[in-house]
Amino acid sequence: MLVIEGLLKRYPDGFEALKGVDVTIEDGELVALIGPSGAGKSTLIRCVNRLVEPTEGTIELNELELTTLNRAGLRRARRRMAMIFQNYALVERLTVMENVLSGRLGSVGFFKSLFRRFPQDDVDNAFALLEKVGLEGLHDRRADALSGGQQQRVGIARALMQDPDILLVDEPTASLDPRTARQVMGLLADLCEEHGLAAIINIHDVPLARDYTDRILGLKAGELVFDGPPEELTDDVLPEIYGGEDWSKEPSEDDEEEEDIRSSGQFLAEEVL
Amino acid sequence: MPVEQREDTVVWRRRDKRQAVIHWFVTLGIAAVVLWCFKLIADDTTWEFVWSAPEQGADLAIRMFLPEWFVDIPQLWRDGELWVHVAEYFRQRGLYAMELWDPLVDTIHIATLGTVLGVMIASPLAFLAARNTTPSTTFVRPIALALLVTSRSVNSLIWALLLVVIIGPGMLAGIIAIALRSVGFCGKLLYEAIEEIDENTRDAVKSTGASGMQVLTFGVIPQIAPAFAGISIYRWDINIREATILGLVGAGGIGMALQSAIDTLAWGQVSVIFLAILATVVLSEWVSAKARAAVT
Ligand SMILES: Nc1ncnc2c1ncn2[C@@H]1O[C@H](COP(=O)(O)OP(=O)(O)OP(=O)(O)O)[C@@H](O)[C@H]1O
Ligand SMILES: [Mg+2]
Numbered sequence: 001m002l003v004i005e006g007l008l009k010r011y012p013d014g015f016e017a018l019k020g021v022d023v024t025i026e027d028g029e030l031v032a033l034i035g036p037s038g039a040g041k042s043t044l045i046r047c048v049n050r051l052v053e054p055t056e057g058t059i060e061l062n063e064l065e066l067t068t069l070n071r072a073g074l075r076r077a078r079r080r081m082a083m084i085f086q087n088y089a090l091v092e093r094l095t096v097m098e099n100v101l102s103g104r105l106g107s108v109g110f111f112k113s114l115f116r117r118f119p120q121d122d123v124d125n126a127f128a129l130l131e132k133v134g135l136e137g138l139h140d141r142r143a144d145a146l147s148g149g150q151q152q153r154v155g156i157a158r159a160l161m162q163d164p165d166i167l168l169v170d171e172p173t174a175s176l177d178p179r180t181a182r183q184v185m186g187l188l189a190d191l192c193e194e195h196g197l198a199a200i201i202n203i204h205d206v207p208l209a210r211d212y213t214d215r216i217l218g219l220k221a222g223e224l225v226f227d228g229p230p231e232e233l234t235d236d237v238l239p240e241i242y243g244g245e246d247w248s249k250e251p252s253e254d255d256e257e258e259e260d261i262r263s264s265g266q267f268l269a270e271e272v273l
Numbered sequence: 274m275p276v277e278q279r280e281d282t283v284v285w286r287r288r289d290k291r292q293a294v295i296h297w298f299v300t301l302g303i304a305a306v307v308l309w310c311f312k313l314i315a316d317d318t319t320w321e322f323v324w325s326a327p328e329q330g331a332d333l334a335i336r337m338f339l340p341e342w343f344v345d346i347p348q349l350w351r352d353g354e355l356w357v358h359v360a361e362y363f364r365q366r367g368l369y370a371m372e373l374w375d376p377l378v379d380t381i382h383i384a385t386l387g388t389v390l391g392v393m394i395a396s397p398l399a400f401l402a403a404r405n406t407t408p409s410t411t412f413v414r415p416i417a418l419a420l421l422v423t424s425r426s427v428n429s430l431i432w433a434l435l436l437v438v439i440i441g442p443g444m445l446a447g448i449i450a451i452a453l454r455s456v457g458f459c460g461k462l463l464y465e466a467i468e469e470i471d472e473n474t475r476d477a478v479k480s481t482g483a484s485g486m487q488v489l490t491f492g493v494i495p496q497i498a499p500a501f502a503g504i505s506i507y508r509w510d511i512n513i514r515e516a517t518i519l520g521l522v523g524a525g526g527i528g529m530a531l532q533s534a535i536d537t538l539a540w541g542q543v544s545v546i547f548l549a550i551l552a553t554v555v556l557s558e559w560v561s562a563k564a565r566a567a568v569t
Contacts, residue, residue, distance in 0.1 A: 051476050078482035089477035093495045102491050106482025113487055155477075162481055 001027055002048070002166055002198065007057035009043050009222075017043040019222040020057070025166070028196045030189060032209035035219035036242050041202040044219065045168040048200075049081045050074060062165060079106035082159035084188075086171035088151040090158075092144035096135065099143050099154050100126045103161025122161070129157040133187060149180040153187070160191060167192065167199035174204060181205065185212045206238070337544035366545050373530055373549050380526035380553070383444055383519065384512035387451025392505050395421075395456045399463035405475075406467055406493065421464075425457025429515045433524040442523035450524055451512050458511075459504050466500035467493065502568040510561035517550045 002025040009018040017040040025031055033041050046052040048059055050066065059066045066077055082103070090099045104122050105113055112118065118126075130139055133153040138146070143154060152172060159167055172188060173181035189212045192199050203209045209216055210230040218226025218233075218241035226233065226241055277284040288296060335343075340362050342349060349355040400406045402417035433450035440446055470493055478492035520528020527550060534542035 049480050051480060075482045075484065078480055081480070083477065083480040085473055085477060087473055089471070089473040091474055091478070091491060091495050093498065094491075102478060102483075103481050105478065105484075105487045105491060110484060110486050110490075113483075114490055158477075158481075168480075 001025065001060075001062060002200075003058075003060040004048070005058045005060075007044070007047060007059065008055050009040070009047055009052060010055045017222055018047070018054075021219075021222075021224050023217060023224060023227070025198050025200065027165075027198055028192070029198050029215060030192050030213045031198070031200050032213040032216045033200055033202045033219060034204070034206060034209055034216060034241065038221075039219040040222045041219055042170050045083070045170055045200055045202060048166075048168055049078055049083060051083075075106060079162055080165045082162040082164040082167050084152075084155050084159050084167060084169040084172050086174045088148070088155045088175075090143040090151055090154055092142070094143060095139065096130070096141050096143055096146070096154050097126060097139040100130060100139075100157045100161055103158040106162065126157070126161060129160055132191070133157045148175055149177075149184065152176065152184050156184075156188065156191065160195065165198065167197055167201075169199055169201040171202050171204065173208065181208065188212070206233070209233075333540070336540040337547075340541075366541065369542055369545050370549060373527060373546060376520070376525075376527040376530045377549055377553060379444055380516045380520075380528075381513065381557075383447040383451055383524075383526050384509060384516040384557075387448045387516070388455055388505060388509040388512050390448065390452035391455025391508065392459050394452065395458075395460035395463060396501075398456065398460045399467060400489070402460065403464040403467035405470070405472065406489070417460075417464075421457045421460040423457070424453055424455075425461065427454065429454035429512075430518060430522060433519045434522045437523045442525070444525035447516060447519045447524035447526055450519060451516060454515070455508050455512060459508050462504045463497070463501060466497045466504075470496040499568055503565050506561050506564045506568070510557050513557040514554055517553070 004021060004023045007018050007021040008016065010016050021044060033044065035041055043052055047054040048061075048066070050069075054067050057067070061077065061080060064077060066074075069077055091102065094102075098116065101116070101118050101122060104118060108118055108122070127139070130136060133156055135150060135153050135157070138150070143151060146154065152175075155172075167188075169188065173184055176184060185208055188199065188201070191197070201209070201213065210233060213230065216226065216228065216230055216233050217224060218237075220241050220243075226237060277286060277289075340358065342358050346355065349358060398417050398420060401408070401413050402421060404410065404414070407414040407417070429450045432453045433446055436446035436450050440449075474496065475488060475492035478488050483491065516526050516528075517531075518528045520526045520530065521532050523529065527546060531543065531546045534540075534546060
């Protein structure tokens, strides 16, 4: 169980990206975190594993307070939380296998990892996971020789390799085509259910969030403005999160463009006269 | 504002009127400075020496490459003795070239060992100097940067001069001189490469609970490995060239042979040394280009 209370993050330039967020995530719960760009979604999940240092508030994972941990404690706690990134963040010049095994770095000594002497159990587990994410036989391929969808699968395998309690997922599908995006979300959801994992998934694709998660959090300008099951996230609620009005129609980019052209046309006409 | 209204068309110019005037004056100013510098240099030059330069150059080239019997060629040809002289000319030079083999190998050793030593010192310094890996930006980083700048701002010939005084003439002084100069060069390029790594990848390794050293070996070093190899090979290639002159101040290698040949006015030998250096440099550049293409 992840309990976040009064989480505030102030960046060195004084900007408050999170303004006191309270949220509790139960074991095995699949949560989507939505909100406009700059709302603080990445900041929130990075505060959990302290890639970003929280300024105020508490974060407890299974009763362990994370914000006050020392270095060694933090390393140990990070093993319990695995992160998945939008741009995969694989070590591109290493092989698929090395990338997957790097999920065990928290549990394997320095020299063992340097010479790639990972325990046999880990290697067995890595092969099993590669099969599970559909990358059987690709273990010797260099990571940068994979397609985006395949790289994200490696990212997922690396995360699961940690055998974590919770997944922190930052826009897993933003760089993928719609069909691959669905496959990857489906895979994530299945794996979470199978391993009884909780997950926080930052995502911009609202329909995808509705389809695959149990609960949706809406973040706006550093504050939680929505928390409920997918059914409650209706088109009337979306403006509250994203701003704007017209949500019954598809995104209003075209309208804006039209407006721009119209106003600039007016400007020209005035100039000429 | 570079957009201008002219009748009913909107004209876009690179600069507006004010900017254009400023631009014009700045250009004029720069031209004036250049002319003024040229005059300073001209006043400081002994032009007689410059005018006689082609003559002197030709004279030196003749002493280097043409044998004493050059003027007698028609006579020697008629006597049928020309080929004897030609053969003797190349035999002497060939013999001398063989004598150069050892100093040439020394030169390559100096360059190679100097590069290895330099890179070994530069690597940890680069990690201390890179903004994203330094343990402290306020204390350690400035020191590392200062060391790199010091190393870079002193030419290896000057390092060699100092070292010959300190540890005596010979190859060791040359090796250390090359190493000290290489530290700054490799360190700077390396820390720039480190600062350009993908931080996401590093974060990903960190978030597995990896230790600091593991983050370095998994998250950082694979990303800079090609740059590291490329920089080292590039510097080795430069060092071959630098090592050829270190002997002038007594730090070993082919430069020492060059020095003694010039001291004894043996211009024929000087020409052979030049050719040997040229061949070595061309070869090392070729090796370096091939090797760098292979690692990236
Ligand atoms: N290192 C930083 N220093 C200062 N401000 C930052 C820093 N990182 C992020 N911010 C600011 O914090 C706010 C939240 O950023 P964050 O990356 O968490 O947004 P996000 O919700 O993930 O957006 P997106 O959907 O575009 O990824 C933004 O306004 C951003 O400009
Ligand atoms: Mg983000």
